[in-house]
Amino acid sequence: MVLKNKKIILCITGSIASYKAVELYRVLKKEGASVVIILSSSASKFISPYIFKSFGEEVYSDDAFEIPLAHIELAKTADAIVIAPATYNTINKIACGIADSLITLTVSASGDKPCVFIPAMNGKMYSNEILQKNIKEMSPEKYFFVSPASGELACGDFGEGKFPEIADIIFELESVFKNNRLKGRKILITAGGTREYIDPVRFISNASSGKMGVAIANEAAKEGANVTLIACNIDFSCLYISKKIKLIRKQSFRDLKDSILEEFPENALLIMAAAVSDFSVKEKSALKIKKEDISPNGAADMRLNLIKNEDILKLLAKNKQDGQIVFGFAAETDNIIENAQKKLKEKSLDYIFVNDVSKNIIGSDENEGYLLKKTSEFSAAATNKSRSEINKKAIENYEQSLEIKKFERMNKTELAELLLAELA
Ligand code: CTP
Numbered sequence: 001m002v003l004k005n006k007k008i009i010l011c012i013t014g015s016i017a018s019y020k021a022v023e024l025y026r027v028l029k030k031e032g033a034s035v036v037i038i039l040s041s042s043a044s045k046f047i048s049p050y051i052f053k054s055f056g057e058e059v060y061s062d063d064a065f066e067i068p069l070a071h072i073e074l075a076k077t078a079d080a081i082v083i084a085p086a087t088y089n090t091i092n093k094i095a096c097g098i099a100d101s102l103i104t105l106t107v108s109a110s111g112d113k114p115c116v117f118i119p120a121m122n123g124k125m126y127s128n129e130i131l132q133k134n135i136k137e138m139s140p141e142k143y144f145f146v147s148p149a150s151g152e153l154a155c156g157d158f159g160e161g162k163f164p165e166i167a168d169i170i171f172e173l174e175s176v177f178k179n180n181r182l183k184g185r186k187i188l189i190t191a192g193g194t195r196e197y198i199d200p201v202r203f204i205s206n207a208s209s210g211k212m213g214v215a216i217a218n219e220a221a222k223e224g225a226n227v228t229l230i231a232c233n234i235d236f237s238c239l240y241i242s243k244k245i246k247l248i249r250k251q252s253f254r255d256l257k258d259s260i261l262e263e264f265p266e267n268a269l270l271i272m273a274a275a276v277s278d279f280s281v282k283e284k285s286a287l288k289i290k291k292e293d294i295s296p297n298g299a300a301d302m303r304l305n306l307i308k309n310e311d312i313l314k315l316l317a318k319n320k321q322d323g324q325i326v327f328g329f330a331a332e333t334d335n336i337i338e339n340a341q342k343k344l345k346e347k348s349l350d351y352i353f354v355n356d357v358s359k360n361i362i363g364s365d366e367n368e369g370y371l372l373k374k375t376s377e378f379s380a381a382a383t384n385k386s387r388s389e390i391n392k393k394a395i396e397n398y399e400q401s402l403e404i405k406k407f408e409r410m411n412k413t414e415l416a417e418l419l420l421a422e423l424a
Helices: 016-030 070-077 088-095 102-108 123-127 129-137 166-177 211-222 253-266 312-319 336-346 376-384 392-400 412-423
Strands: 007-012 034-039 059-061 080-086 115-119 143-145 149-152 158-162 186-192 226-232 246-250 269-272 279-281 306-308 325-332 351-356 366-374 402-411
Touching: 007 016, 007 070, 007 102, 016 034, 016 080, 016 166, 034 102, 070 102, 080 088, 080 102, 080 166, 088 102, 088 115, 088 129, 115 166, 123 129, 123 158, 143 166, 166 211, 186 211, 186 253, 211 226, 211 412, 226 253, 246 253, 253 312, 269 312, 312 325, 325 336, 336 351, 336 366, 336 402, 351 412, 366 412, 402 412
Parallel strands: 007 034, 007 080, 034 059, 080 115, 115 143, 186 226, 186 269, 226 246, 269 325, 325 351
Antiparallel strands: 149 158, 279 306, 351 366, 366 402
8 A cells, every 4th residue: 555645636637538537536545545636727627626525625726826825835745746637738838847827836846746647638649749858858757657548539539648547547656656676677577377278278277366476567667677577377357467567478388488588588587476387288189179089988087198397497597697586486285384495495596485375375365475585695605606606615505594584464465565675
């Protein structure tokens, strides 16, 4: 709940999309933010201030003369200013330093407080070179823009200019309150469960929902990382994935392995949250298998030939470059710490997070478990010297010195943040 108790000045300017600010307001409230509304005079032609007043909110008109010095007080007490929708006129005015309304005055008095714009307009207006030049020249440390969505616009044209999804706005707003501790770091994350097809309609898989990997990917992107997410068979209608993430969709072990091998060299860190099939079907049938073909004489059993899959983590950890970090997950039902310790060692991982999957974790929004990591002594040795140079002493240290940290049951997003803090 990054937005909990944050004071947001929600400035609504006049556009056919003004009504969408009402939904944004409701989500901000649900997130625990306190919201003050400024409705521009043109926005008040599209929506009524009574919508917000009936929820008990303070609503200001943008008449700068109505309450003298309101802009100073508003700017002083705000944690962030959100302009949604932000019209062509308002963005250009703010970019040029014009302050002739309560909204533009409040922005002008807001010092280093973040200001998030949600542009929404006709596609030609959005791509207009004056607007684009102004957006580019506004300081990226203070002014944040959520890209409009593409599609059919209110005027009937198709293009980029639609009010974006509320989830994209909340993502950007949460990002501005995060420290940028992963800024520029390239992180490869896998999520979901692989599927090994038997024929075109049947497969062997596992129950992984992908929620943990997606939570880590979103959190890392919020903290400024350049994230690539390889998602295996995730239900995208249930999970939000930021548009800032490079998303690659894969299905089988083979697809996943090829994709990781291609992406890994570009990344400083691999977080392998995907549940990978340990076996693949030896020969996938091109046609749907008929039960008569399996048991022509009425025999009740069917045999499936499986082949063992290579361990992707082990392969990558063994061949990683100096400075690259490999973080694995382990799903266990018994002897969880001992088993995780074994996996950490056998796969030569830097970190492993282990959970007891018998505790209703798969598919849940919550998770708990233990993080096992090598101590700084070994990590330092690993980063300063090539792997072959690491001396016997360091390897002995590795054998003996593991740090184990317990994480109580919590929301997967919160856990993602804590795990990333360990890596920052
Ligand atoms: N993993 C992998 N390649 C595989 C199997 C697993 O890279 N062929 C990775 C998983 O993504 C996870 C870690 O190894 O990060 C541990 O996976 P897990 O399923 O807990 O254990 P396995 O190594 O498959 O061993 P087992 O099933 O015997 O517990």
